[in-house]
Amino acid sequence: MDSIVVRYLEKPKLSKPIFIEGLPGIGNVGKLAAEHLIDELGAKKFADIFSKYFPPQVMVQDGGLVKLVNNELYYVKNVGRGVDVIFLVGDYQGMNPEGQYELTDYIIRILKEFGVEEIFTLGGYGVGRIVEKPKVYGAATDEGLVKEMEEYGVVFSRGEPGTGIVGASGLLLGLGALHDIRSVCFMGETSGYFVDPKSARAVLEVLIQALGVEVDFSELEDKAKQIDAITARLRETEVKPEEPAGGRDLGYIG
């Protein structure tokens, strides 16, 4: 079989669309942010991507129906300041380095077909402690993007993250540059221990400025409250004995 297979439900005509990636990763920050934006903007699925670089697995959905694990492409036209957008979300990233390269290369070839000239990748930046007000770090392929994004509050600095950016969010930048696509990665600070809707919101606050759209955050806020409740309980039961001077900030708990 082909290593990667795409099935189009539709081939939308788009005008120099912006591409936004939000695959699973640390704190699922990128995934939460992209899926929230898809919902809020009413984006429409137009393609399924299957691959032997994903696990050999089906998910069981409503009523016992199965779905082969995949990645999915969505589009929305003429939002914010009049831009078209393509989204990439999914169940998994490629399971090994070769799969990561092959899938990212494959995606980029699709993007070239649709005339994409700008990529935004969304992810988390694991800092090993619970963060009350997550910053958004950035990394980009050119200085123009750095300057533009700094205006929206994104922090750019050498060596952040120190390990570089691993996975699709990094590789889309790296391979994208080889195909002359400008791109920037937004990484919301996150503990790395929980799914993190608060960090996803921080990333979205940047993204909506870049796109010029407005979205409602109530659903993400609900999720954030649930996670906060869980972590608060964990603080009480586990951390207090060791940290009696009960401050708001837990500091490093890793």
Add this chain to the structure above:
Amino acid sequence: MDSIVVRYLEKPKLSKPIFIEGLPGIGNVGKLAAEHLIDELGAKKFADIFSKYFPPQVMVQDGGLVKLVNNELYYVKNVGRGVDVIFLVGDYQGMNPEGQYELTDYIIRILKEFGVEEIFTLGGYGVGRIVEKPKVYGAATDEGLVKEMEEYGVVFSRGEPGTGIVGASGLLLGLGALHDIRSVCFMGETSGYFVDPKSARAVLEVLIQALGVEVDFSELEDKAKQIDAITARLRETEVKPEEPAGGRDLGYIG
């Protein structure tokens, strides 16, 4: 060498056969069930499948003769309500995700040649405790199959199993759907700690209704008694001290 090689002993002419998969897996439920049905229906081997996705290994059989590890296809004609059936059994599933995808895709291409329009995959659903009366969970590619199988007592529900279905039993559904083959997976509840003939029987009770065949279960019952004897002894020696109120049900022993 080719990654997968098939050797036909015979190319039977079959009429829209149903395909039943029972490869090794959790509790060997699927394997036990499929092999029992092959024996009881007198199905005949017609092909060997070898692959570098299997381990580099031969099995030693009667009289010191070797057999390269493989998968095998069997067929039987005109059973139950007049259906032809193809069976897939074997020593191993593919050893890595790529192998799983390649082998399943290869099998599906064979099935298309033989005109298969319906797939039943058999497996176990590990619940981490010994189950006296195993339920059979199902997952399917379309609602018609769900309704039909619910009549035979199969339980369909979103998120069961929560991890999805991993391996050949899941992938045959997922890739089968891409080739427009309807399919359903039957998963017998099983502890996951032992080979489980009781769970295999539960799966078969469903399957024989679906096929309209009758089979004798005495051999499976014998195997089940042997396993029961072993687990009973284990209960006495290991669990009693911790669970003095000797009930029939062990609850979670994981």
Add this chain to the structure above:
Amino acid sequence: MDSIVVRYLEKPKLSKPIFIEGLPGIGNVGKLAAEHLIDELGAKKFADIFSKYFPPQVMVQDGGLVKLVNNELYYVKNVGRGVDVIFLVGDYQGMNPEGQYELTDYIIRILKEFGVEEIFTLGGYGVGRIVEKPKVYGAATDEGLVKEMEEYGVVFSRGEPGTGIVGASGLLLGLGALHDIRSVCFMGETSGYFVDPKSARAVLEVLIQALGVEVDFSELEDKAKQIDAITARLRETEVKPEEPAGGRDLGYIG
């Protein structure tokens, strides 16, 4: 690069040669036996096999000269009852299942070129205890070979070894059979904890009968004495306290 590369030093003309494999494995029994026979019969190297399925490694030899890790083919003509023999020895077996299949398939294609109709593979059978008089177990592709080898004292029985035969010694039989080559594997009992020249000798005692050759064992005996000295010291220091009734047989020490 090609996955496997062969470099011929010479292309000998051989008459229906017997093929003997002795690659590294449990106790290095097969390797010791094959290398001893190569020395004693004065076999000549005629080919180097390199492969990306071996480790990316060079060995450092006399005078600091390097050798890329490889497998090597040797031949000898007209020995014993007038047979030609090809030997396979080397630094490593393939490092993963795919490599095992590809290398074995590649070797078999070479053997077909040279007209090989019979394969002997040599290995160890790990039993987890020190064995004073190692038996030689066998497994074969046809009953004629079983009968012939039983006359030389080889033990054939279903399920020995229970795990089947893993690696080149097994795969040459399994894939060989698909190419209509008769083959038999000789496995000398060995603890599995040491390089085992005594087990290698036991395998050779069978092999020289099968080939009708005579060889001197003094070098293997010297190696065996060295190993015996080491294991004797280990018995004294480690095992005695637990096994005061100092018998000759250590029983299971695993």
Add this chain to the structure above:
Amino acid sequence: MDSIVVRYLEKPKLSKPIFIEGLPGIGNVGKLAAEHLIDELGAKKFADIFSKYFPPQVMVQDGGLVKLVNNELYYVKNVGRGVDVIFLVGDYQGMNPEGQYELTDYIIRILKEFGVEEIFTLGGYGVGRIVEKPKVYGAATDEGLVKEMEEYGVVFSRGEPGTGIVGASGLLLGLGALHDIRSVCFMGETSGYFVDPKSARAVLEVLIQALGVEVDFSELEDKAKQIDAITARLRETEVKPEEPAGGRDLGYIG
């Protein structure tokens, strides 16, 4: 995508250049040495090598700009006794055996294009203890190189290192020999616990004699002092209690 991609910034015309490899490895000895020489000789980058055998990762550099992880080729013309040199440095070696073979083979094909007839590979030789005056061990493809390098103080001996040479530094010799390229590997003794600029300097002391160049070592010396300070502190805090007779030599601390 292609497994390996090269992007030339320039295709320099070189006269029988010497090739020097210094990829990451034990103590980063080879990498430190090669990068120092590139700086001191003012060598110029002329090619980037990207590959799916590297991790799926970008590094974050000055000002938040990203760089896809890669290997890089540099050249310098007419240094020392009038030789041209090509350097290979980079972020990573290939991540698995296949990648090591493919990348090394690819590099060698490039070298053949540029007329390279001689390869120097640089690495560390981990000895598991801190070494005050690191020796430089060598391994080569022919005796002429052994004799030449012995004059510069390189130690050649069978079985050093006992495990052979694993990775690019070894494979370039092994595969190079198959392409009739003479080559030698220089391995500086190193503990294996730290990045080791002192060992890198020892390797460079040999290399500059071989090339007939002069270089300033002050930068490496600075780095060595930093590392010495760190290890000295570690000695005080961790080792002293166990080794009260405070000698200069720590002996084995592994």
